[in-house]
Amino acid sequence: MASNRGDGGGIRICCSAHPDAALIEDYRAGDQICSECGLVVGDRVIDVGSEWRTFSNEKANADPSRVGGSENALLNGTDLSTMIGPGTGSASFDEHGVAKYQNRRTMSxxxxxxxxxxxxxxxxxxxxxxxxxxxxxxxxxxxxxxxxxxxxxxxxxxxxxxxxxxxxxxxxxxxxxxxxxxxxxxxxxxxxxxxxxxxxxxETSVDIITTADFMSRFCSNLGLPTMVQRAASHIARKAVELDIVPGRSPISVAAAAIYMASQASDEKSKKTQKEIGDIAGVADVTIRQSYKLMYPRAAELFPEDFRFTTPIEQLPQL
The missing domain is CATH 1.10.472.10 (Cyclin-like)
Incomplete structure (x- = not known):
């Protein structure tokens, strides 16, 4: 092994036969090896590997970690503490059979x-x-x-x-x-x-919810096709823009729009007020109230390319 003084005044370990050769670090053995000739030029290197060993006779549910749980920055007492495992030998208990070493309740x-x-x-x-x-x-x-x-x-x-x-x-x-x-x-x-x-x-705030926030999820849970979902989104948006449903919650407007779009579609896509209400979390009467406001102007609400199975004039009037 050879040691040369580096430019910064420190000692640099290198191979005596190949001073310019790169060294390979074997962390498991703690050695530094010359890449040219294989000479071990340094030992007792700090092992940066895992901090536990596993033996074949250990219990499967044994936790090999010895450094405690991860810190939670939201808790006040985030310092590491020592956890004493259950005693297994006779030296772990006193003459009365009580464990000598026990964990204290340190959590506030x-x-x-x-x-x-x-x-x-x-x-x-x-x-x-x-x-x-x-x-x-x-x-x-x-x-x-x-x-x-x-x-x-x-x-x-x-x-x-x-x-x-x-x-x-x-x-x-x-x-x-x-x-x-x-x-x-x-x-x-x-x-x-x-x-x-x-x-x-x-002193915080939240964004105002809109019909679009729930439409995709409601339609997906109801198993409606994309065409109906797109029509329901258009109906709800137009109803709000035209101020047809003043004071109604976005959830009830979304539910009523889904009901209107599904009733204009084929039989497989038709949904009852109760089915929609169960998914949207609103009562049947709430859906009816919003639907009654939207129905007289239904022709203005549907998208132009919507393919009607049930004409607008034959939609439920409730």
Whole structure:
């Protein structure tokens, strides 16, 4: 082995026979090897590989990691701690059979509340197939509300449900209150109250929902073809532009537009008000009220290239 002084004044390890040859580092053995002749010119190199070993006689469910769980930046106590595993030998127990070494409950009540809320948000998101980005935003919103103590007296589950609703709106994939309520243990009324309080407390906002936000998902869940979905989207948009449905919610307008488009299509695509209401989360009477406003001007609402199976004059008048 040879050592030369580098330009910066440090010591550079190199092969005595081939000082300019590149060295190969064998991290498993901890050696530095000359690429020309194979001479080991350095040893005791720090191993940067995995920090555990696996043996064939270990239990399959044993966790080989020795560095604890990953840190969660949203929790207050993110320092690493030592977790003592279950004792297996006689030296692990005293004369009364009690374990000598035990883990202490180091998690604060505040962090415990956060962990439970994050778990509830994740469970709700899984039930309606929401992506991780929405869960992360909802977790951040809950953390801000929790630290600011803005909603004292409200249950953490209600706050978590409202945070998930806001997160969906802000990420551009809004869900209805009834959809959030369906996967939550909280009533629609309570989620709505928390929603308003959170927006006020955090001084944040959400985009106004439109019929387009729900149309694709509703039509897909109803199994409607692309032609009907395109017609329903056009009908809803024109109804809003012509101010035919003032004061009606975008969800009820979307449901009524789907009903009108499906009734003008072939028999396989026709959907009843109840079928649409179950998917959209609105009552039959709500769909009828919006449909009655749209029906007199139906000729203005349909796209020009729509192929009618049922003429406009034969559509249900309700």
């Amino acid at each position: 009540s505040s962090d415990r509340a956060l962990v439970n809320a994050f778990k509830e948000i994740s469970n709700m998101a899984d039930r309606i197939n929401l992506p991780r980005t929405i869960v992360d935003r909802a977790n951040n919103l809950f953390k801000q509300v929790h630290d600011g103590k803005n909603l004292k007296g409200r249950s953490n589950d209600a706050i978590a449900s409202a945070c998930l609703y806001i997160s969906c709106r802000q990420e551009g994939v809004p869900r209805t209150f009834k959809e959030i309520c369906a996967v939550s243990k909280i009533s629609k009324k309570e989620i709505g109250r928390c929603f308003k309080l959170i927006l006020k407390a955090l």
